[in-house]
Amino acid sequence: MVFSLFGCGSKPETATPSSSESNTEASSGTTNEQPAQEQITLNVWHQWSNDVNELKKVYEEAVAEYEAAHPNIKINTETLDTEAYKTKISAEFAGTASGIDVFYYWGAGAIKKIVDAGKLLPIDDYLTDDIKNKVLPGSTASFEFDGKTYSLPTFSWYMALFCNKELFDQAGAKIPTTYDELLDACKKLSQLEGITPIAAGAKDGWCAAFVYQAMALREVGGENINAMLSGKVPFSAEGYKEAADRVVELYNAGAFGKNPLEVGNDDANTAFITGKAAMRLNGSWFANQVYTDATATVDPSKVVAVKIPMIPGKGKETDYCGGFVESFWVNKETKYPKEAIDFAIFINEKVGKGAYEIGAGFSGWNGEFDESKLNPLFVQIKDLLNEGTTGVLAWDTSLESEPATIHNEQAQTLFAPGADTNAFVEEHIAVLNK
Incomplete structure (x- = not known):
């Protein structure tokens, strides 16, 4: 059964800076050939290291979908168990965390030290009206600091x-x-x-x-x-x-x-x-x-x-x-800010939706959801x-x-x-x- 949990949502769009959403017409006489796309690798870290964790499978399926839609982008994923992961992220961001483009972490106070150090990219310029309308109202407080939005929700618990x-x-x-x-x-x-x-x-x-x-x-x-x-x-x-x-x-x-x-x-x-x-x-x-x-x-x-x-x-x-606190964030030092933010928004939505459909969490995104596989225990918690x-x-x-x-x-x-x-x-x- 397909169930519209919070209202109908449209197909995910690629995030682009709001200042450059208009298209520029090609001048006469230009060729229709497109230049070869740069091959990009995004290093993404998360804490779902256990193979029995269904969220890891949700993530991997989403990555495969993203790579298929973006042939020039390769997602390289690193994982650690929760406590080791927290320690590693803290150590990496004590420096520049140069080997990380996008990473999973908890918002609110947990991420504040990294935000205050100026090491994350705000994503406000990439939030189109379509993206904003798909995010569940009241779900973003843990990802906003000093009037700026640094990420979007995945799911609540x-x-x-x-x-x-x-x-x-x-x-x-x-x-x-x-x-x-x-x-x-x-x-x-x-x-x-x-x-x-x-x-x-x-x-x-x-x-x-x-x-x-x-x-x-x-x-x-x-x-x-x-x-x-x-x-x-x-x-x-x-x-x-x-x-x-x-x-x-x-x-x-x-x-x-x-x-x-x-x-x-x-x-x-x-x-x-x-x-x-x-x-x-x-x-x-x-x-x-x-x-x-x-x-x-x-x-x-x-x-x-x-x-x-x-x-x-x-x-x-x-x-x-x-509540809503888990999310994927973008390192300010990434060499590919547009692509990294685009992937972060994409994976937040996909993990949020997938978490609900497997009965692991409650999505922070509007849209249609397949409830056919929800287990009775999760329904009790709902x-x-x-x-x-x-x-x-x-x-x-x-x-x-x-x-x-x-x-x-x-x-x-x-x-x-x-x-x-x-x-x-x-x-x-x-x-x-x-």
Whole structure:
């Protein structure tokens, strides 16, 4: 079934500077022969290095389409896993990043240091009315700085708690809607031999931070967190320590297994899809892996996606973690600015549309979408998102690089014996409230 999600869109056009959109007529007597086109290689970097990641396939199919339409352009792609990728991009842009033309990264605070250093190309002059009309209203805030647009969205995401109903039934536990039910479920699930109640993936800082951010969302509320992340409210405000205390309480109850800091994102995902973990807190993109990963042994029809459990009397049920923040950007030092910007706009639209059609994310682009392959788990998350009112981006994308790094590292300290939540708060205050 083809479904018009946000309205009808037209066929993608090649981005050209708006100042040169008019055509110049050829003078009489000139030849009709076209000069040979320069052969161009664009070096493009992204973080979808795992072959089971369907977004990697979406990207590769889009590249093949682009190269077919532009015979003189070759796309050379480099990939790394997420954490290594962040480190590599930071190191490259400490210099000129001369080997990069276009690269995937997170907007908002995550990209701000690179923007402030003047190392990215704004794309405003290339945004035709056709392109602007295809972009979903309200989806570009993370890509705009000081009145300039540096990129366009791919897709948004939504944080959900994925639950294996079969394991819950075996443990006599209830799918949690409140924190107390979550804690009770973890205690019961921990009694099942070989089962980890929540596969946290805390070896990767962003995964540890996801768990803390989920607790903070329910303790503090979306509006208050956004105010804190923008520097309007101190981290010492009520709720942030309490959220850390809840993560520690879950750890002490055996929620994350024996050695959560030895298990990273990929291993945590594998544990869930092979039935060795009962819960996985992750972005909407994980719904696709549950259904498509060839190593999965769990029955996907027995998996449900639910909202982050509530803390009675605190937060709003319509608050959620997620939003538009992922995109492809253009290095100011590229030798081919027109071609690089054209490809960046193209790949953002293609990945945005493809992410929706495979059930991994929610497109930032208007147009017709094929919903025939959407898996039921993704549809559940889509319904949850439709109920949402206030979204909070992952903190390591809202914050600039130094506080983002410290936040992720401090979140990891909550997944070890003797965690000090007072020190956790003090470290955040030191970097967030300078």
